[in-house]
Structures are given as C-alpha cells and as structure tokens.
Amino acid sequence: MRILESLKQEFQIIENEQEKGVALNQTAFYPGGGGQPPDRGFLSTLNGKILIKRARMLPNGVVLHLFQEKTFPELSVDEKVKGQIDWDYRYAVMQNHTSAHLMAEAVRQVLGKPVEIVGSGLEANKVRLDFAYSSSLRPLFSKIEKVANNVVKDNRPVIIKTMRRNDAEKYLERFHESLKILPSHVTEVRIVEIEDWHACACGGTHVKHTGEIGFIKLLSRSSKGKGVERIEFAASQSP
Numbered sequence: 278m279r280i281l282e283s284l285k286q287e288f289q290i291i292e293n294e295q296e297k298g299v300a301l302n303q304t305a306f307y308p309g310g311g312g313q314p315p316d317r318g319f320l321s322t323l324n325g326k327i328l329i330k331r332a333r334m335l336p337n338g339v340v341l342h343l344f345q346e347k348t349f350p351e352l353s354v355d356e357k358v359k360g361q362i363d364w365d366y367r368y369a370v371m372q373n374h375t376s377a378h379l380m381a382e383a384v385r386q387v388l389g390k391p392v393e394i395v396g397s398g399l400e401a402n403k404v405r406l407d408f409a410y411s412s413s414l415r416p417l418f419s420k421i422e423k424v425a426n427n428v429v430k431d432n433r434p435v436i437i438k439t440m441r442r443n444d445a446e447k448y449l450e451r452f453h454e455s456l457k458i459l460p461s462h463v464t465e466v467r468i469v470e471i472e473d474w475h476a477c478a479c480g481g482t483h484v485k486h487t488g489e490i491g492f493i494k495l496l497s498r499s500s501k502g503k504g505v506e507r508i509e510f511a512a513s514q515s516p
C-alpha cells in the first residue's frame with residue numbers, strides 16, 4: 278500500500294476530539310457500514326508502527342485510517358506502508374455477522390412466520406436483532422438455539438454474489454427479505470446467502486462456512502415496546 282494522501286489538517290469527528298488519519302491507495306481495512314463495526318490494526322512504516330483505532334469511509338469513498346495515538350511516526354506521500362488488521366477482532370465480528378443472518382431465519386422457522394427485522398447491532402462479542410413481534414421469545418430460546426446450531430453443524434457455504442436489483446428483489450422473496458431500505462439509486466446488489474437457508478443484501482464480511490461460527494448462544498431478550506422484541510446472542514460460545 279502507498280500513502281495516497283496524508284491529511285495534514287486536523288478534522289473534527291466528535292466534538293472536542295481531534296482525530297488524524299491517512300488514506301492509502303488500497304486497503305484491507307473494513308471501514309464500517311451495514312451495521313458492521315470498522316476494522317482496527319496497525320500500519321508498518323519506514324519510521325515505525327502506527328496504531329489504527331478504526332477505519333472510516335469519507336463521503337467521497339476514500340477510506341481513512343484513523344491514528345490511535347496523538348503522536349506517530351512521520352509519513353510522507355507515496356511512502357510504502359504495510360497494513361495489518363486486528364484479525365482476532367475481525368474474525369469474531371465475522372462469526373457474529375454470519376450468525377446474525379443465520380439467526381434471522383432460525384427465529385422465523387421457530388415462529389413459523391416471516392417476522393420482520395426492524396433493527397440490529399453487531400459487535401465482536403455479541404449481536405442484537407430486533408423483531409417486529411409482540412411476545413417474549415424467551416420460552417423459545419432452546420428451540421431457536423437448536424435450529425440455529427443445526428445450521429452451524431450443517432457447515433453450509435456462505436455464498437456472495439452480485440445481482441441486478443430487479444433480479445435480487447425476486448431472488449430474496451423466498452427468503453422473506455426485501456430491498457426496501459436500499460436507496461433507489463442502487464442498481465447492483467451484493468447478496469450474502471447462507472446456502473438455501475437465508476439471503477439478504479449485505480456489504481459486510483462473513484465466514485466462508487457456517488461451521489466456522491461455533492456454537493451460537495442466546496444471551497438475553499427484552500421488549501423494546503411498540504411490538505418489538507430484542508434478542509442478543511453470540512457466536513463461538515460453549516454450549
């Protein structure tokens with residue numbers, strides 16, 4: 278990777294917090310989006326290592342790598358650097374991301390109807406999904422866990438494909454997913470499918486097979502009011 282554009286000026290992201298970052302001509306850092314948190318890691322430079330607390334995409338599509346420390350080795354434009362993401366963190370996020378997709382269908386299967394997902398949150402140590410459902414899912418936890426972990430054991434491939442919007446819309450019908458939250462100018466859609474189980478539009482990163490998720494454990498449920506039921510769960514747990 279080469280330094281594309283060293284941002285000399287300080288810019289404000291959060292009030293009272295000055296942050297600096299660097300843009301590269303290519304990057305493996307995920308800049309966050311679609312509910313998935315951004316990568317962190319470090320850059321090896323001629324003058325030493327720079328800790329990157331997170332990547333962030335600017336409105337012009339450039340990915341900025343934000344420095345963790347206030348002081349850092351000097352960088353110059355066109356200098357070659359090597360980026361390394363915090364893989365343990367990213368892999369935990371990927372395991373949870375794929376389990377979020379998997380769990381969406383597990384809940385629907387147990388309820389026997391395509392309840393809508395109205396919110397979600399993804400972290401390295403847990404996932405939350407909000408369903409448009411007005412009763413407690415607590416009594417169904419063991420059933421849902423069983424259905425979900427059977428799909429983990431199936432070791433189904435996670436397939437990523439790009440489709441035209443119209444085709445994607447039709448394709449997703451059988452998975453009870455739609456593209457209604459996608460902005461209308463989007464004409465090509467990236468679909469993530471857990472083979473024959475669940476598919477939806479998603480720009481995030483995933484494990485290659487469900488077996489990589491490990492055991493999915495349901496951690497809690499709560500009612501968010503207005504007929505919304507929230508569950509939290511995590512991948513890679515002990516049964």
Ligand SMILES: [Zn+2]
Pocket residue numbers: 311374378469478479480481
């Ligand atoms: Zn996703």
